[in-house]
Amino acid sequence: MADCVFCKIVKKEIPAGILYEDDTVVAFKDIKPSAPVHYLIMPKAHIESVGHLESNHAEVISKLIFTAKKLAEDAGLKGYKLVFNVGREGGQIIDHLHLHLLGGWSKKEDGERLPHQDLDK
Incomplete structure (x- = not known):
């Protein structure tokens, strides 16, 4: 899609500080973490959202x-979240x-313990 900001990143029209790239996927830091x-x-490949996935996309999802x-x-990272936002009501901003x-x-950079870390005391 010509106006898709992520497609422009794929085409190297917009810099993104790419962390990983291969023939199928690209990864970079979120600019609003x-x-x-x-x-x-x-x-x-431009796929609008999880709602637009087809069975032939299984390999792409696995790769992600x-x-x-x-x-x-x-x-x-010892623990992390993986999240797909789907549609505007699900928080997806870029299609x-x-x-x-x-x-x-x-x-945390200053070494201070974060609140959730105190739960296991």
Whole structure:
């Protein structure tokens, strides 16, 4: 899609600080992070959302998840969330399928423990 910002990232028309790329997917840091580590992993092919997936997209979805797993390992994350927002009512802002990798809450820069870490005392 000509006006899709994520398609422009795939075509290198917009810089994105790419963390990982292969023939199928591309991953980069979210420009408005919701967590200390917030990456977006998306297919290079334009698929609007999870609601537009077909059975022939199974390999692409698998690739997104395994790429997220590798990025989480590379970032040293012991725990993380993987999230697909679907449609406007589900919080999707850009109409190009993408997986959010969120984590790093225990990696607060000043070394202070975060509230959820105190629950296991």
